[in-house]
Amino acid sequence: MMPEIKKYSNISSFKSANKLLGIEISSEKEDLICYSFDSSGFKGVLPTAVAWPRNTNEVVNLVKYANENNLQIIPRGAGTGTTGASIPLAKEAIVISFEKMRKLLEIDTANLNVIVEPGIINGRLQREIQSFRLFYPPDPASLDICTIGGNIATNAGGPKALKYGVTRDYVMEIEAVLADGNVVRAGGKTYKKTVGYDLKDLFIGSEGTLGIFTKIRLRLLHLPADSTTLLATFTNLEASGTAVSKIVASNIIPSAIELMDKSSIEAVENYKPIGLPSNVEALLIIELDGNADSIKNDAEIIVDICNSCSGDISVAEDISERNKVWEARRSISPALFYIKPTKISEDIVVPRNKISTMLAQLRELSEKSGIQIVSFGHAGDGNIHVNILIDKKNHEEYIKGHEIVRKVFEATIRLGGSISGEHGIGITKAPYIDMEIKERELELMKGIKNLYDPKGILNPGKIFKAS
Amino acid sequence: MMPEIKKYSNISSFKSANKLLGIEISSEKEDLICYSFDSSGFKGVLPTAVAWPRNTNEVVNLVKYANENNLQIIPRGAGTGTTGASIPLAKEAIVISFEKMRKLLEIDTANLNVIVEPGIINGRLQREIQSFRLFYPPDPASLDICTIGGNIATNAGGPKALKYGVTRDYVMEIEAVLADGNVVRAGGKTYKKTVGYDLKDLFIGSEGTLGIFTKIRLRLLHLPADSTTLLATFTNLEASGTAVSKIVASNIIPSAIELMDKSSIEAVENYKPIGLPSNVEALLIIELDGNADSIKNDAEIIVDICNSCSGDISVAEDISERNKVWEARRSISPALFYIKPTKISEDIVVPRNKISTMLAQLRELSEKSGIQIVSFGHAGDGNIHVNILIDKKNHEEYIKGHEIVRKVFEATIRLGGSISGEHGIGITKAPYIDMEIKERELELMKGIKNLYDPKGILNPGKIFKAS
Numbered sequence: 018m019m020p021e022i023k024k025y026s027n028i029s030s031f032k033s034a035n036k037l038l039g040i041e042i043s044s045e046k047e048d049l050i051c052y053s054f055d056s057s058g059f060k061g062v063l064p065t066a067v068a069w070p071r072n073t074n075e076v077v078n079l080v081k082y083a084n085e086n087n088l089q090i091i092p093r094g095a096g097t098g099t100t101g102a103s104i105p106l107a108k109e110a111i112v113i114s115f116e117k118m119r120k121l122l123e124i125d126t127a128n129l130n131v132i133v134e135p136g137i138i139n140g141r142l143q144r145e146i147q148s149f150r151l152f153y154p155p156d157p158a159s160l161d162i163c164t165i166g167g168n169i170a171t172n173a174g175g176p177k178a179l180k181y182g183v184t185r186d187y188v189m190e191i192e193a194v195l196a197d198g199n200v201v202r203a204g205g206k207t208y209k210k211t212v213g214y215d216l217k218d219l220f221i222g223s224e225g226t227l228g229i230f231t232k233i234r235l236r237l238l239h240l241p242a243d244s245t246t247l248l249a250t251f252t253n254l255e256a257s258g259t260a261v262s263k264i265v266a267s268n269i270i271p272s273a274i275e276l277m278d279k280s281s282i283e284a285v286e287n288y289k290p291i292g293l294p295s296n297v298e299a300l301l302i303i304e305l306d307g308n309a310d311s312i313k314n315d316a317e318i319i320v321d322i323c324n325s326c327s328g329d330i331s332v333a334e335d336i337s338e339r340n341k342v343w344e345a346r347r348s349i350s351p352a353l354f355y356i357k358p359t360k361i362s363e364d365i366v367v368p369r370n371k372i373s374t375m376l377a378q379l380r381e382l383s384e385k386s387g388i389q390i391v392s393f394g395h396a397g398d399g400n401i402h403v404n405i406l407i408d409k410k411n412h413e414e415y416i417k418g419h420e421i422v423r424k425v426f427e428a429t430i431r432l433g434g435s436i437s438g439e440h441g442i443g444i445t446k447a448p449y450i451d452m453e454i455k456e457r458e459l460e461l462m463k464g465i466k467n468l469y470d471p472k473g474i475l476n477p478g479k480i481f482k483a484s
Numbered sequence: 485m486m487p488e489i490k491k492y493s494n495i496s497s498f499k500s501a502n503k504l505l506g507i508e509i510s511s512e513k514e515d516l517i518c519y520s521f522d523s524s525g526f527k528g529v530l531p532t533a534v535a536w537p538r539n540t541n542e543v544v545n546l547v548k549y550a551n552e553n554n555l556q557i558i559p560r561g562a563g564t565g566t567t568g569a570s571i572p573l574a575k576e577a578i579v580i581s582f583e584k585m586r587k588l589l590e591i592d593t594a595n596l597n598v599i600v601e602p603g604i605i606n607g608r609l610q611r612e613i614q615s616f617r618l619f620y621p622p623d624p625a626s627l628d629i630c631t632i633g634g635n636i637a638t639n640a641g642g643p644k645a646l647k648y649g650v651t652r653d654y655v656m657e658i659e660a661v662l663a664d665g666n667v668v669r670a671g672g673k674t675y676k677k678t679v680g681y682d683l684k685d686l687f688i689g690s691e692g693t694l695g696i697f698t699k700i701r702l703r704l705l706h707l708p709a710d711s712t713t714l715l716a717t718f719t720n721l722e723a724s725g726t727a728v729s730k731i732v733a734s735n736i737i738p739s740a741i742e743l744m745d746k747s748s749i750e751a752v753e754n755y756k757p758i759g760l761p762s763n764v765e766a767l768l769i770i771e772l773d774g775n776a777d778s779i780k781n782d783a784e785i786i787v788d789i790c791n792s793c794s795g796d797i798s799v800a801e802d803i804s805e806r807n808k809v810w811e812a813r814r815s816i817s818p819a820l821f822y823i824k825p826t827k828i829s830e831d832i833v834v835p836r837n838k839i840s841t842m843l844a845q846l847r848e849l850s851e852k853s854g855i856q857i858v859s860f861g862h863a864g865d866g867n868i869h870v871n872i873l874i875d876k877k878n879h880e881e882y883i884k885g886h887e888i889v890r891k892v893f894e895a896t897i898r899l900g901g902s903i904s905g906e907h908g909i910g911i912t913k914a915p916y917i918d919m920e921i922k923e924r925e926l927e928l929m930k931g932i933k934n935l936y937d938p939k940g941i942l943n944p945g946k947i948f949k950a951s
Contacts, residue, residue: 125835126733127729127733127835127836127837128835128836128837129732150735171678172678174676178676182675183676185682186653195924199924200924201922201924201925201928202922202925203925205900205901205902206835206900206901206902207833207834207835207865207866207867207900207901207902207905208865209641209645209650209833209862209865209866209867209902209905209906210833210902210904210905211638211639211689211904211905211906211907211908211909212902212903212904212908212909212917212920212921213689213909213917213921213925213926213929213947213948214686214689214690214694214928214929214932214933214947215652215682215685215686215688215689216925216928216929218682218685218686219681219682219685219686221682222678222680222681222682223681227681239735239737242735262594265596266593266594268617268706268709308778308781310777310778311775311777311778314775366674366676366677367674368592368594368595368673368674369594369595370594370595395676398674398675398676399674399676400674400676433672433673433674434672434673434674435672435673435674435676435677435679436679437677437678437679438674438676438677438678439676439678440678441678441679442678442679442680446679450679450680453672453679454679454680455668455669457662457666457667457668458668458669458670458680458683459680461668461681461683461935461936462680462681462683464935465681465932465935466681468928468931468932468935469928480680480681481680
């Protein structure tokens with residue numbers, strides 16, 4: 018069964034670059050390069066091949082083939098992950114790309130759910146169901162390019178998590194291929210269900226290490242009737258944190274409360290000027306949705322709260338102004354590359370009322386080290402994207418940057434938080450996982466990994482620290 | 485370490501009936517009897533002892549003791565479970581009761597969560613946090629007596645699941661004692677978190693077979709400003725199902741849509757007359773919550789929908805009328821014992837738009853067999869409590885009753901549903917689990933059980949069919 022291997026640069030490659038077991042596959046160097054890195058900026062090892070299966074059966078055949086030939090399987094959505102979870106770490110690996118499995122298979126408007134293939138783009142799903150007045154809330158900043166399969170692998174969040182929860186809250190059923198090639202189904206067609214152990218939630222956030230998702234049923238909501246966006250600016254960073262706490266403590270749940278600090282505002286204005294104010298320390302983007310009356314009431318309360326915290330607040334006049342504000346928020350991450358060539362992206366989360374404390378500690382870390390730290394994120398959830406900007410070619414900066422990472426995590430854990438809110442662990446955070454997860458819990462996780470994948474062929478080297 | 489054993493009736497008992505390792509314990513026959521059955525009506529085996537630990541450390545010591553002495557550990561909340569999950573099946577067992585671990589340890593009003601011990605009563609928790617205008621939604625019918633630990637062990641639901649989700653949606657962190665006596669923590673202080681595998685959700689719904697919960701952090705919401713209850717009656721059972729589908733398809737999410745069929749109305753009226761209408765085939769209790777304006781708007785739409793389905797609808801005038809309606813709903817289960825001595829309680833769930841079909845099939849099953857079937861439950865979630873009323877001393881009825889169970893499950897699975905919505909599997913449904921969970925998935929579940937509890941001392945014989 019194994020195709021004849023020829024040497025191709027320093028890796029083995031399939032002689033026939035086009036098909037393996039009828040499945041589209043390539044070992045052209047250009048393809049191998051493209052599929053060996055992701056948004057973490059981390060470069061992996063060129064794999065043996067990249068495959069583009071078209072259905073569950075082809076995934077099964079690939080996994081069986083990999084199994085027989087001791088090849089690793091690296092499942093990959095759109096490569097927008099920031100922790101290196103989708104990059105190959107050995108040449109004896111096949112990357113499975115889901116670019117040919119992106120269909121919306123079924124919309125069940127009566128029971129409010131859809132069945133999709135894992136390669137479907139989050140934003141495309143959202144647009145397609147909108148015509149049915151349906152709504153899939155999880156909205157990572159990369160929603161126009163990231164895939165639902167990848168979202169599930171990392172339990173992705175997004176601004177709307179504050180009101181609507183994260184990806185986990187919308188996954189009803191997963192069809193997955195196990196390391197032995199068996200196809201399993203976890204979850205079901207109904208939201209309620211208590212029949213044995215929760216295999217579905219074990220897959221969510223497992224970063225491709227327990228099984229390869231091939232079909233997914235997602236729960237939907239009705240599209241909110243209306244929504245509005247408020248922009249509040251603060252000349253004091255901590256005041257913005259206080260405003261967030263007060264809003265959350267009021268009986269209002271905005272659909273989003275996003276924070277941008279001074280550095281992120283400047284970064285966006287330098288990259289794609291949209292007229293964000295330049296003389297402020299922090300900015301909150303607050304979105305409300307629901308029916309028009311309740312939005313109006315809630316907006317009034319929020320204006321009062323922001324004013325009481327010395328904030329300056331305005332409402333987006335129309336849809337274009339609103340889109341501009343959200344575009345600014347979503348542009349932060351790419352904009353940061355214009356400041357420094359290397360961005361160490363962290364994704365910490367602290368209890369909501371600790372945000373001000375955390376922001377103050379981040380500023381202190383930046384001032385003491387002389388390294389720029391840009392903070393933004395989902396303030397309502399206590400989830401801050403901490404970006405440490407360095408030039409990795411500058412050895413001193415590189416060392417300092419990684420010292421800061423550890424200090425940020427230490428501060429996070431001290432405040433009762435978590436080192437990853439919605440990005441997962443991948444390879445970049447694997448060295449730190451035991452700061453948060455204790456030994457016996459890690460043993461259980463490794464035991465589960467071993468149960469699901471005794472040969473260790475599914476995305477090895479991710480999540481767990483190499484022992 | 486092992487205390488001297490004396491023979492006590494047909495079981496071994498601890499010589500000192502009061503303390504073991506400083507922990508309150510009893511092997512008095514009266515205690516053993518009380519802790520050997522639950523609401524399933526199923527009688528277990530008298531265990532060796534019942535213990536009442538007061539803290540995590542005492543649970544650890546009990547588990548270590550059980551481990552050294554090859555005794556099974558049977559964790560038990562209030563024994564309100566309907567599947568026999570908390571009853572001992574061998575005399576070499578210690579029942580751990582959480583009656584001495586029912587403290588509300590901490591209320592964090594800023595971050596909207598509480599820490600509780602597993603033995604706290606659901607209804608007591610709800611009342612205590614109400615003074616802070618906080619809200620814990622999961623509300624099983626037994627809320628005034630059932631414990632949070634038991635709710636988590638079965639992933640309990642309740643009427644409010646329609647809008648607010650089930651127990652799983654509110655558990656943030658679990659401290660648990662493993663079979664080897666190690667204490668682990670799963671989840672965390674923040675809602676968002678993606679750090680390794682989801683050990684927390686694996687505990688939820690595990691029915692005491694993976695670990696013993698000793699502390700729990702629960703997420704809370706703000707108490708809704710207002711609420712109202714509507715009562716709709718239908719002279720045609722299927723019309724009530726249609727009304728449910730139409731309500732769910734409208735852009736309204738009631739906090740509950742509960743269904744009672746003719747038999748359950750009659751049963752309640754015979755048990756505790758509250759003046760429910762007697763000449764109808766079905767009744768829906770619809771609850772709305774939120775602000776007064778939106779409740780008013782939504783109520784008008786629901787009235788129109790029910791009228792369009794030939795329903796007769798009224799609004800509860802005041803709080804006492806409302807409480808009466810809900811008391812009726814919560815009395816169904818005890819009321820059924822007045823009809824027949826044995827009640828086989830099932831808890832199926834089907835996709836919402838299949839409710840009418842399912843109700844029709846249940847009626848047909850009842851008519852064909854001559855066995856009374858009483859159906860009620862959480863119609864908005866497709867979750868129907870099917871009660872098959874027999875006298876188990878009548879052998880023919882007993883056999884027929886169990887034939888009906890299998891037929892009900894077959895119909896449920898055919899409609900894409902699940903054999904347990906919120907009660908779990910325990911021992912009563914264990915013989916049927918493979919109707920829903922396929923072989924490879926069951927293997928994974930058993931593998932997880934073996935990883936967590938290699939000696940099989942934690943609540944053995946539950947969930948999985950004896951092989």
